[in-house]
Amino acid sequence: MYSKEVMDHFMNPRNVGEMPDADGVGTEGNPVCGDMMKLFIKVKDNRIEDAKFQTFGCGAAIAVSSMITEMVKGKTLDEAMSISKEQVASALGGLPPQKMHCSNLGADALRKAIEDYRQKHGSQ
Amino acid sequence: MQCYFDHVATTPLRPEVLEAMMPYFKEEFGNPLSIYPLGTNAREAVERAREQVAGLVNAKSTEIIFTSSGAEANNFALRGIAFARQHEGRHIIVSRMEHHSILNSARFLEKMGFTATYLPPDRHGLIDPEAVRKAITDETILISVIHASPEVGTIEPVREIAAIARERNITFHTDAVASVGNIPVDVKELGADLLSMSAHQFNGPKGAGALYLREGQRIIPLIFGGIQEGGRRAGTENVPAIVGMGRAAEIAKAELPHRVDGIRRLRDRLIEGIMKMEAVHFTGHPEQRLPGHASFCVEYIEGEGMLLMLAAKGIYVASGSACTSKALKSSPVLLSMGIPTHVAHGSVVFTLGADNTEEQIDYALEEFPQVIKRLRELSPFSKGWGDIEEGGTCIPKK
Numbered sequence: 001m002y003s004k005e006v007m008d009h010f011m012n013p014r015n016v017g018e019m020p021d022a023d024g025v026g027t028e029g030n031p032v033c034g035d036m037m038k039l040f041i042k043v044k045d046n047r048i049e050d051a052k053f054q055t056f057g058c059g060a061a062i063a064v065s066s067m068i069t070e071m072v073k074g075k076t077l078d079e080a081m082s083i084s085k086e087q088v089a090s091a092l093g094g095l096p097p098q099k100m101h102c103s104n105l106g107a108d109a110l111r112k113a114i115e116d117y118r119q120k121h122g123s124q
Numbered sequence: 125m126q127c128y129f130d131h132v133a134t135t136p137l138r139p140e141v142l143e144a145m146m147p148y149f150k151e152e153f154g155n156p157l158s159i160y161p162l163g164t165n166a167r168e169a170v171e172r173a174r175e176q177v178a179g180l181v182n183a184k185s186t187e188i189i190f191t192s193s194g195a196e197a198n199n200f201a202l203r204g205i206a207f208a209r210q211h212e213g214r215h216i217i218v219s220r221m222e223h224h225s226i227l228n229s230a231r232f233l234e235k236m237g238f239t240a241t242y243l244p245p246d247r248h249g250l251i252d253p254e255a256v257r258k259a260i261t262d263e264t265i266l267i268s269v270i271h272a273s274p275e276v277g278t279i280e281p282v283r284e285i286a287a288i289a290r291e292r293n294i295t296f297h298t299d300a301v302a303s304v305g306n307i308p309v310d311v312k313e314l315g316a317d318l319l320s321m322s323a324h325q326f327n328g329p330k331g332a333g334a335l336y337l338r339e340g341q342r343i344i345p346l347i348f349g350g351i352q353e354g355g356r357r358a359g360t361e362n363v364p365a366i367v368g369m370g371r372a373a374e375i376a377k378a379e380l381p382h383r384v385d386g387i388r389r390l391r392d393r394l395i396e397g398i399m400k401m402e403a404v405h406f407t408g409h410p411e412q413r414l415p416g417h418a419s420f421c422v423e424y425i426e427g428e429g430m431l432l433m434l435a436a437k438g439i440y441v442a443s444g445s446a447c448t449s450k451a452l453k454s455s456p457v458l459l460s461m462g463i464p465t466h467v468a469h470g471s472v473v474f475t476l477g478a479d480n481t482e483e484q485i486d487y488a489l490e491e492f493p494q495v496i497k498r499l500r501e502l503s504p505f506s507k508g509w510g511d512i513e514e515g516g517t518c519i520p521k522k
Contacts, residue, residue: 002432010429011436016502031466031505031512034426034447034454038504054504058428058447062502 002059003093009063014070019052024120026112029105035061039069039109043117048072048080053109060099064106067092077114083107126438127484131325131416131477132274132302133442137368138327144371145329148364156361157352166363173370177334180373181300181319182310189335189353190366194301194322195225196346197335200357201297201318202229204343205266206238209295213263214238219251220460221270221280226299227456230268239263247462248409249278253285264294271300271309271319275444275457275473276408277417279303286315295341301325301333305376306414307384317341323365327478328372332365383478388415390476390485397489401496405467407458416476421458424506425499426469433495439488444471466512 002010019040029036035057042050051069055062068088072080085103089095095103128136148169154162156170171185178185191197206216218230220242230240241259245251251269260267267289272279282298289296297318300309304319305326311319318341323332337343337356349358395418398404403423422430427445434441444455445468458468474488500506 007432010432013502027504031469031509032464034445034469036504054502054506056424056503056505057426058445059432061426061447062429 001096002063003095005067005091005093006060006063006095009066009092010059013062013066015050015052015066016054017052018054019050022052024113024115024117026109026114026116028109028112029057029061031056034058035102035105037061037065037105037109039065039106039113041072041110041113041117043077043121047074047076049074057102057105058099060095060102061105063092064088064095064102065109068106068110072110077117081111081114083110125484125487126440127488128440128479129474129476129484129488130440130442132473132475134324134330135327135477136479137324137329138372138375140375141328141368141371145364145368148367152363156363157350166361169367170361170363173366173373176370176374176377177321178336180309180377181304181321181336182312183336184339186354187311187336187339189337189357190361190369191333191335191357192331192362193333194299194320194325195223195333197320197322197333198223198225198299198301199229200335200343200346201320202226202233202266202268203346205295205297205318205341206233206236207344208342209265210238213261213265215241215261215263216266216268217241217243217256217259217264218268219243219245219270219280221245221249221251221273221278221457222268223270223274223299223301226268226270243269244460245278245457248412249273249276249407249457249461250409250412251280251285253281253288256285257288260288260292260294264292266295266297268297268299270302271298271314272303272307272414272417273408273457274302274475275455276419276461277413277475278409279307279412279414282314282316286317289317290315302414305373305380306416308380311336311338318343323369323372326372326376329365329368331362332369334369379478384415387476387478387480390480390482391416391418391474393482394418394474394476394485394488397485398492401493404496405463407461407463407471414475416480418474418476420470420472421463421467422470422472422496423467424470424503424509425496427471429499430470430472430495433498434488434492437491437495439491442473442475444473445469464512466509
């Protein structure tokens with residue numbers, strides 16, 4: 001059902017946990033709907049230095065969270081902002097059609113985290 | 125260690141069953157309608173299987189109609205009786221504990237101009253016979269209530285409900301797919317007019333089911349054609365599968381009295397161990413339940429993750445969570461029992477069979493807490509749910 005990459009990121013997720021001193025936090029989804037993702041970023045010189053996540057959801061939702069936190073590290077905020085759900089899904093070797101919304105969740109949580117950072121730091 | 129704890133999905137085929145089936149794939153390939161020996165051998169094999177299946181549920185062999193599956197038997201019962209009795213009334217009653225093959229048949233009948241009442245269960249998954257009585261109208265022709273729930277294991281008070289139906293001359297059907305072969309089922313004692321069963325739920329092959337139809341009960345076929353199954357279900361018989369169902373029924377009948385206690389002991393050990401964990405809820409009725417059935421909702425995590433992590437350890441279980449279903453909908457049964465949606469996402473179902481051992485239970489009890497702990501470490505709710513708004517719709521973005 002899932003690709004090797006999805007299973008790897010699900011069984012051994014990277015960047016798990018809370019980030020108490022995060023510069024930006026983005027939450028997307030709802031536990032009533034079955035998946036919720038909380039994404040934390042640490043920003044330095046307009047670049048994402050570190051990212052962490054906490055996710056309630058299926059295997060795909062967890063793998064997407066893990067993958068997207070890996071993908072954003074070292075990227076500028078603008079670069080990270082432009083990461084699409086398709087890019088996340090393809091980095092994971094594809095997702096089953098009914099799980100594509102999980103990659104959307106990841107991209108949206110990331111955008112919210114960046115917006116949160118920009119709002120707090122008054123930059124564009 | 126491999127632990128198969130998903131006997132509600134299907135059960136392993138018994139070697140003796142396969143052995144009984146084999147000749148009918150090979151040399152005994154005849155059509156039961158043919159009059160030469162190759163045909164009459166097949167005919168006799170089908171009739172022997174009919175007696176074996178009838179014996180398992182205390183029916184007459186003439187009251188057993190073979191089908192391709194439990195789902196077909198359920199479709200046949202609902203549509204067959206509704207159309208046979210539509211001139212007497214056009215109202216049916218089903219419960220919210222039913223399998224999709226019943227619920228979707230009821231919805232189809234609604235589209236055909238029937239009305240349907242869907243009775244909710246209590247928090248243990250029980251349907252109240254008095255609620256059934258109250259739902260009856262002058263138009264009611266059919267009541268269908270599941271015998272035992274594959275999702276939460278609850279065994280319904282079918283005998284009481286059947287008696288109420290009989291008082292009012294209403295046909296009563298029960299979906300006994302999850303119970304036949306796993307607990308003693310007696311159609312006379314239950315008072316059912318129709319009863320569905322499925323071979324692969326009791327170590328028989330897939331592709332074989334049966335509908336018990338009480339003598340004298342009229343039904344409209346689902347499949348029209350030849351004279352097979354007394355003209356009530358056309359199509360050349362799936363002889364090997366039917367033979368397998370018969371042999372599996374015979375074995376189940378012989379072994380059932382010795383089997384149930386052992387399975388129940390293993391299940392109780394599993395339940396006791398799992399309930400030691402925090403924020404884990406038992407689902408279904410604590411006593412009136414299938415002997416091998418243990419079902420839970422684990423808070424703060426989601427069912428599919430549990431399934432995948434357990435599978436990586438060789439432990440195979442089921443879940444009624446939205447993410448494990450292709451339709452991305454939580455089990456309507458869990459929701460109708462009043463379990464909040466976010467908790468229902470943590471559904472996990474262990475169903476044991478005669479092939480399970482104490483060592484397997486102990487292994488699962490070692491591994492499962494670690495899986496829960498791991499997934500809770502990933503969850504933003506590991507410290508509680510916080511404020512959650514129930515309701516609203518969850519339509520995944522495209």
